Amino acid sequence: MFDGPEPAPGAPRVVVGREVKTTCPYCGVGCGVVATVTADDQGDDRVTVRGDADHPANRGRLCSKGSALAETLVRDADGGGRLLHPEIDGRRVGWDDALAEVATRFADTIAQHGPDSVAFYVSGQLLTEDYYVANKLMKGFIGSANIDTNSRLCMASSVAGHKRGFGADAVPGSYADFETADLVVLVGSNLAWCHPVLNQRLLAAKAARGTRIIVVDPRRTASVDGADSHLALAAGTDSVLFNGLLVHLHAMGRTDAVFVGRHTNGEEDALAAARADAPDIAAVARRCKLSEAEVADFYAEVATTERLVTVYSQGVNQSSQGTDTVNSILNVHFLTGRIGQPGMGPFSVTGQPNAMGGREVGGLANQLAAHMGFTVEDIDRVRRFWNAPRVAAKPGLKAVDLFRAIERGSVKAVWIMATNPAVSMPDAGRVRRALAKCPTVVMSDCIADTDTGRLAHIRLPAAGWSEKDGTVTNSDRTISRQRAFRAAEGEARPDWWIIAQVARRMGFADGFGFDNAAAVFREHAALSGFENDGASGRAFDIGALAEVSDAEFDTLAPFPWPWRAGGQPQARLFTENHYFTDDGRGRFVPVTTKALPRTLPDGALLLNTGRLRDQWHTMTRTGLSARLSAHAPEPCLDLHPADAASRGIVDGGLVRVTSVAGEALARVRVTDAQREGTAFLPMHWTDAFTGSCVIGRLIDDEAVDPLSGQPDLKRMPATVLPYVPAWTAFLLSRTPVKPTHNGYWARRAVAGGHLIELAGHGPLPDFAPDFATEFAPDGCAAINFSDAARGNQRTAWLRGDRLEACLFVSADGRLPGRDWLAGLLDRDGLDDGDRAALLAGRAPGAKADDGRIVCSCFSVGVNRLIAAIRDQSLTSVEAVGAALKAGTNCGSCVPELKEVLRHAVQREVA
Structure with missing residues (x-):
């Protein structure tokens, strides 16, 4: 008997059919969610979610991850699920x-x-x-x-930069500024994938009022698709670009002299440092590895557009000079007085909820x-x-x-x-x-x-x-x-x-x-207002809620801070040009761009890491969803075609990535969206999902921002070489299985279970006995097929007529499609035709393979897209949406839809 306590105070009483307004647990957009618990035919609870139309952050929209929240509720401890007991x-x-x-x-x-x-x-x-x-x-x-x-x-450099410039850790504006700005510059921010709902608000503003969008990022990310221009600058040179912009704006007479004189300190020192770092457009272009025309056009657009919002995220923050880069951005807004007003200001978008x-x-x-x-x-x-x-x-x-x-x-x-x-x-x-x-x-x-x-x-x-x-x-x-x-x-x-x-x-x-x-909230609110004298006190103050009742807390609507006692919530800061510094003035900060924090050996690439569209952190939640896992089913390294060719690496092959900290095996995607000399590897995979592709094992902790303590995660030297396996395989299983061989493996969720891709060196392994220990003791019967001459091995484990697992191993790389086999795994039983097709490795009849998922919201795969484009003569994203619904929810797949359309049209013309 275990002495578990009574339910914790405030534990909810589940009411079937009741709608509960809550907040999404993923990124910093903070979308409102309406969750409903219903009962299924067996009387079990079933959860559905939709966007909260009344929430100011998302107005009813959800991204692919938010839409799939109900699929990621872990209900038991099976398969690495819930921790249920101390x-x-x-x-x-x-x-x-x-x-x-x-x-x-x-x-x-x-x-x-x-x-x-x-x-x-x-x-x-x-x-x-x-x-x-x-x-x-x-x-x-x-x-x-x-x-x-x-x-x-993820955010420490932004905190440090804000405290140096504003005297407080405070984002000046609100999401409404995305919709009132005339120019939005995305710096180190793949808004389309990392904050999709904000990106949709920005694109809606572009469509409605012509908002211009510029992306500053070494990679051509999905955010570039909706942008008017893209500056693919060299990694780590953002502060050079903004120092040069500061110099240019001052030279062009764009200084707001009244604002600077009355409300800031340090302009001359910041300008002197910027002139030494980035004296002119030619110097900026050379250091950023951009053309002079690209730099000049960017500077001209900023100089001539009054309503400017500069949005930045991890590409700025996750650097050993992240704090300085933040301040180089703030300096530009201080010089031109573009802060504290609608559609103006620097804007840090947060990684976590x-x-x-x-x-x-x-x-x-x-x-x-x-x-x-x-x-x-x-x-x-x-x-x-x-x-x-x-x-x-x-x-x-x-x-x-x-x-x-x-x-x-x-x-x-x-x-x-x-x-x-x-x-x-x-x-x-x-x-x-x-x-x-x-x-x-x-x-x-x-x-x-x-x-x-x-x-x-x-x-x-x-x-x-x-x-x-x-x-x-x-x-x-x-x-x-x-x-x-x-x-x-x-x-x-x-x-x-x-x-x-x-x-x-x-x-x-x-x-x-x-x-x-x-x-707890009442005490937190009371402390925020304790001895806090508004204008001359601390930025954070929600003292108005220090005596909120339990009932009022339960129904509390979203609100921005500060909300001082006797006042109203304040959506925009610095409207009166008062900052939280000792003298109430904003501070320019001199910035000098530092060299790369690590030596780049001959032949090494700069390894960058970040988020994917449909995954979150270490996938403990999103990894449970089959549709979220289908868009990027394996850890995949992005390489520029020239870097791949010089190393003998082919698209879709495997590579070994090695740094001073460790090594990893990953699939490779060859793409000109990647800047030459760099590589990108997602951050999400863990030991639960792959054999050897934990990004933290590749990046050392030696390069750290001296002010914020934030480690540099974007510029790790690494060598990338082909990994040519002697055999490849995959395992479909109702339960998760962790292979023990010394090669490559990656697991993802599929309908009804798990798919594990495998590859390795050496002789063709006999996996069947190893995996049999997972299935056979549980009342399963194994059926086998082996073709030693061709190096093929196939095994299926069945409990009665139900497929529990199947293994396909090949020495020549020829393996059957996974979709139809995963469909067999999701059935309650197999007929004779299914059994024959299973070991033959061929789908019965004309079963179509949907292919890799492009639109996760509606589970639309690339093969189905291509077929619809061809058969229905679809020529636009809007037409694809009308036919398949793809791209009509969060919109984060739209850039990929355009790419599929372009290639399909090219094939038709050819």
């Missing part, structure tokens, strides 16, 4: 035992080695209330600032709660408000330094919440070694099998999306409610509850008597 050293225990063990281990470590010997590593996937309680425990009661967040990997909410409560190691820092006054203010015994007096360890400290042994206990640093951190091998030797690793997560979780001594089941209750803050400072609409699986509990229970057991009960998420 565990200590692999043993299931009750909550009381688990909480006591965490409290004892942390208290003992602190007693022996001091408060800085323990740490928390948290996540933008937490709700603000979770973040707040974790920060309060670590910084207020344990007395260390060793709490950092995976937002350090609650990266900003975490920063509001002190989730970063170099800040205290409510946008306070480590000044004597702020430390005292927080101490008095919390009545805390030992508020941290200095910044703690940032993410990279934190895991180095764990490796050294100076941090001896770490609690990791809602994130997977064994994959996502740079030098993931070092992170894994550090965690493996750490005396105490605690993990709170909703997923049972993660790369990090396998290294944890104590695993605590946390509530997931659909089960937890609280708030999140999106990229334009809008705070939204994330509401629970399902009861938590197993013994899962909200993160804030877990942390508060540990705090109580550590002797801090008086500071952690929260009854529900609303109580």
Whole structure:
């Protein structure tokens, strides 16, 4: 018998048929979602989702990931699913035992080695209330600032740049500026894939009022499709481009002298640094590897267009000079006074749903709660408000330094919440070694099998999306409610509850008597307004909600901060040209572009990484959806044709990628969208989905922004060589199977189960006995076909008439299509014709293969697209949408649809 607690306070009562408004758990757009729980024919709960038409961020739209949220709700622990019960050293225990063990281990470590010997590593996937309680425990009661967040990997440079320029971590504008600007410049932002709903709002503005769009990015991404021009500059030269723009605008008389004189400081020093770095258009073109005409046209358009919004994201932030690049962008807006007004301003779009909410409560190691820092006054203010015994007096360890400290042994206990640093951190091998030797690793997560979780001594089941209750803050400072609409699986509990229970057991009960998420929110709101004098105080203030009732919290509508006591929510900052600096003036910052942080050996390429359209972080959610997994079914390295040709690499082949940190195997896509001399590899794959393509194992942690602590993830030298396998194979299985051979494999979800692609060197392996251990003991019968002369091997495992798994191995690379076989896996039983076709490797009849998915929202594959284009004489994306619905939801597949149309038309003409 296990001593599980009563349901946590505030646990939802599931009402079948009731619509619940909540917020999407993916990117920083913060889209509103309406979730409905219905009952199916067997009486089981079934969830459907749609966009919330009333939410100001998305107005009813959802991207492919948001549309598939109902497909990613994990309901049990099978196949690496839900973590349902607390565990200590692999043993299931009750909550009381688990909480006591965490409290004892942390208290003992602190007693022996001091408060800085323990740490928390948290996540933008937490709700603000979770973040707040974790920060309060670590910084207020344990007395260390060793709490950092995976937002350090994506937004820290933006935070540091904003604080230098504005005096506060604050995005000036709102999403409405996308629709009122005349020119939007996307810098290091693939908005079409990473923030698709915002991209749709921008494209709608372009169609309605002619908004011009310029993309600044080394890669030709999907965002370029809707743009008027693309500057494919050399990696790491964004600050050169914007320094040159600053010089050009000043020379052309575009300085807003009144604004600069009254409301800023530092113009001359910034201009002097910019002139030394980028004196003229010719110098900028040479360093950025652009033509002078491209640079001149870009500068002219910025100079002559008043309403300018500069949107930037990870391409700027994830750099060892990210903070300086942010300030080079801010300098341009300061010089021209284009800030604080509709359709004007710099705009940082956030990677995670609650990266900003975490920063509001002190989730970063170099800040205290409510946008306070480590000044004597702020430390005292927080101490008095919390009545805390030992508020941290200095910044703690940032993410990279934190895991180095764990490796050294100076941090001896770490609690990791809602994130997977064994994959996502740079030098993931070092992170894994550090965690493996750490005396105490605690993990709170909703997923049972993660790369990090396998290294944890104590695993605590946390509530997931659909089960937890609280708030999140999106990229334009809008705070939204994330509401629970399902009861938590197993013994899962909200993160804030877990942390508060540990705090109580550590002797801090008086500071952690929260009854529900609303109580945490009230305290958070009260602290934000505490001794905060509006204009001369702190930017973040939601003191108006310090006394919100539980019922009011439950019905709270989305609103932007600040919302000061006695005032109204403020959608735009700096309208009065007052900044949160000591003198109220905005600060120009001198910027000098640095050289590449790492030496590029002969023959090496610069490896870049980032997101894909239909996947999220380490795929613990999106990897469960068959349709989301079908667009990019394997980890795929993008290479320019010249780089591929010089290395003997063919499109669709396999390559070995090697850096000083490690190596990986990946499929390759040869494309002129990639700049010559560079390569791009997505960030999402983990040990659960591939044999050897964890991006964190390829990128070292040596290059870090000195101000923000953000690691450089975009410019890692790597060699890329062909990997020519002696055999290829695939396995279709109802349950996930992890191959153990030393070659290549990648797994993805398909309808009814999983598809694993395999390849390797050496003699043709006999996989059948190995995989038989997965299936045969469970009452399955195996049927085999072998053609030794051709090097083919086929095995199928059946339970009665139902296909459980099938394996196809080939020495000549000829393997049957996967779609129709996956369809057999999804059936309840096979007939004689299906059995014969199964081992023959040929689909019965004229079964069409839909091909790789292009439109995930409506599951439209490339082969079906081509057939419809040919048979129905379709000539436009609109016609394709009318015929197949492809491209009519989130629109992120439209660039690919255009590409398919273009190639189909070319074939018809030929």
